[in-house]
Amino acid sequence: LSVCAVLGGRHFPPGFMFGAASAAYQVEGAWNISDKSLSIWDYFAHTYPEKIVGNATGDVACDSYNKWKTDIEIASELGLHFYRFSISWTRLMPTGFPNYISEDGKRYYNDLINLLLEKRIQPVVTIYHFDLPQSLQDLGGWTNPLVADWFANYARVVFSLFGDRVKIWITLNEPITFCDIAYNVGTQAPGYISPGVGNYICNKNTMLAHAKAYRVYDKEFRSKQKGKVSITNEIFWLEADTERDEEAAEKARQLMAGMYCHPIFSKQGGWPPVIERIIAEKSKQEGLPYSRLPTFTEEEIELVKGTYDFMGFNYYTARTVREAKPGEEIGPWPFTGASDIDIILGERRDWKQADVWWFYIYPEGIRKQLAWLKEEYGDIEILITENGCASSSPYQYDEVRVEYYKDHLEQILLSINEDRVRVMGYSVWALMDNFEWNDGYSVKFGMYDVDFRDPNRTRTPRASAEYYASVVKSHSLDVNNKIIDEL
Numbered sequence: 001l002s003v004c005a006v007l008g009g010r011h012f013p014p015g016f017m018f019g020a021a022s023a024a025y026q027v028e029g030a031w032n033i034s035d036k037s038l039s040i041w042d043y044f045a046h047t048y049p050e051k052i053v054g055n056a057t058g059d060v061a062c063d064s065y066n067k068w069k070t071d072i073e074i075a076s077e078l079g080l081h082f083y084r085f086s087i088s089w090t091r092l093m094p095t096g097f098p099n100y101i102s103e104d105g106k107r108y109y110n111d112l113i114n115l116l117l118e119k120r121i122q123p124v125v126t127i128y129h130f131d132l133p134q135s136l137q138d139l140g141g142w143t144n145p146l147v148a149d150w151f152a153n154y155a156r157v158v159f160s161l162f163g164d165r166v167k168i169w170i171t172l173n174e175p176i177t178f179c180d181i182a183y184n185v186g187t188q189a190p191g192y193i194s195p196g197v198g199n200y201i202c203n204k205n206t207m208l209a210h211a212k213a214y215r216v217y218d219k220e221f222r223s224k225q226k227g228k229v230s231i232t233n234e235i236f237w238l239e240a241d242t243e244r245d246e247e248a249a250e251k252a253r254q255l256m257a258g259m260y261c262h263p264i265f266s267k268q269g270g271w272p273p274v275i276e277r278i279i280a281e282k283s284k285q286e287g288l289p290y291s292r293l294p295t296f297t298e299e300e301i302e303l304v305k306g307t308y309d310f311m312g313f314n315y316y317t318a319r320t321v322r323e324a325k326p327g328e329e330i331g332p333w334p335f336t337g338a339s340d341i342d343i344i345l346g347e348r349r350d351w352k353q354a355d356v357w358w359f360y361i362y363p364e365g366i367r368k369q370l371a372w373l374k375e376e377y378g379d380i381e382i383l384i385t386e387n388g389c390a391s392s393s394p395y396q397y398d399e400v401r402v403e404y405y406k407d408h409l410e411q412i413l414l415s416i417n418e419d420r421v422r423v424m425g426y427s428v429w430a431l432m433d434n435f436e437w438n439d440g441y442s443v444k445f446g447m448y449d450v451d452f453r454d455p456n457r458t459r460t461p462r463a464s465a466e467y468y469a470s471v472v473k474s475h476s477l478d479v480n481n482k483i484i485d486e487l
């Protein structure tokens with residue numbers, strides 16, 4: 001009998017880890033305290049207030065710089081096995097370079113890590129979650145090829161300071177967000193628009209940055225620290241609108257998942273061939289003597305290929321895909337379409353919308369995406385680093401969020417038991433409400449409500465917190481009907 005059969009189908013495998021996540025700029029505040037320098041989000045929020053709902057900034061956010069003990073208390077209340085947070089590059093290394101380490105930054109992350117461990121919560125650390133030093137942005141940021149070395153040098157400092165205690169690392173969170181959304185649309189920092197050019201340069205540089213950091217870990221730290229390193233990608237499940245659109249949908253998957261996974265996780269390495277070919281053709285038609293998609297040298301392909309110990313995956317939502325009609329206007333990727341591959345994105349009418357414009361709820365999508373990743377890249381261990389739902393229901397009664405967790409966890413169990421995908425753990429986004437980028441504080445993802453009008457930033461649990469705590473405690477989906485019935 002399999003363990004699963006003994007424990008009942010709704011139990012998670014032994015060792016499956018439950019956690020919750022946050023990110024430095026979204027929770028810490030203390031943007032100019034001590035010797036911290038400006039990140040691109042500090043600069044972006046102060047320079048383009050009109051790009052953020054309510055002209056909000058992360059200046060104070062959840063004040064986790066001061067309230068980190070409370071954060072650990074609530075993580076502990078939930079019974080979490082791990083807490084995923086990110087390190088602020090400018091708090092730890094204000095010059096951006098390893099010539100100077102902030103004592104204050106070092107102390108902050110040491111305190112956080114040490115108390116988590118004391119409470120038996122494993123720290124899972126994201127090295128970069130959107131907040132590049134502005135000083136490096138002034139030199140071109142993610143479009144300067146030197147950024148790969150800047151990042152690897154920063155990662156080396158992080159490994160050397162915290163790697164004795166941190167065993168799970170995410171190099172970069174969602175490069176698609178700070179490359180494709182940032183450069184195609186300009187709504188993410190740094191706010192420059194360079195569609196079809198800047199996004200691809202950024203994409204290539206993130207692959208090299210991740211790989212160099214991974215190689216640093218491999219050569220200098222792995223034998224002693226024995227941790228695991230990977231990258232986290234955000235992937236929408238992209239589903240053919242009708243049967244005839246399967247080819248278009250597969251192209252779109254290769255653009256969304258493939259551009260950030262194929263170089264790292266595939267056997268061949270490099271760009272997904274179908275996308276590389278299409279962009280080369282388009283560029284030629286546009287009169288360019290070379291492709292807008294920068295090529296990888298053979299050496300770079302080898303450098304990047306295989307730089308993972310598991311795969312980090314963020315899942316929120318899904319889209320339908322269809323081939324664009326000749327002459328049809330195609331909106332920017334990944335909002336409404338992708339002109340480079342001539343596809344249009346949409347939604348099904350029966351997908352309920354969450355409380356933010358981009359979010360349609362499709363739980364089956366997470367199972368389909370996990371199956372696709374296994375089919376495409378092989379039987380790799382996957383850590384679901386983010387999953388969660390925006391809901392603005394009055395503070396405790398977030399039944400949509402409870403249902404979202406339950407429905408997605410059910411699909412994950414099917415992935416594990418039926419499709420044999422090796423899912424090693426699951427993390428809710430987010431532990432508490434926080435600065436939701438362009439949506440400021442108007443969009444809420446937290447299991448804990450944060451009162452942003454209260455100088456204390458009081459955290460109050462919602463029904464979803466109670467629900468998730470019972471899932472973690474029972475290690476199953478069996479015992480929570482009471483909470484759902486009460487809602």
Ligand code: GBH
Pocket residue numbers: 023026173174177181234314316333334335358386429436437445
């Ligand atoms: C994640 O972003 C982030 O890691 C986290 O910081 C964030 O708070 C959380 O999820 C909730 O949003 O161009 O159609 O994608 C998810 C990626 C990027 C999704 C911006 C929404 C805008 C619309 N997000 N995107 S779209």
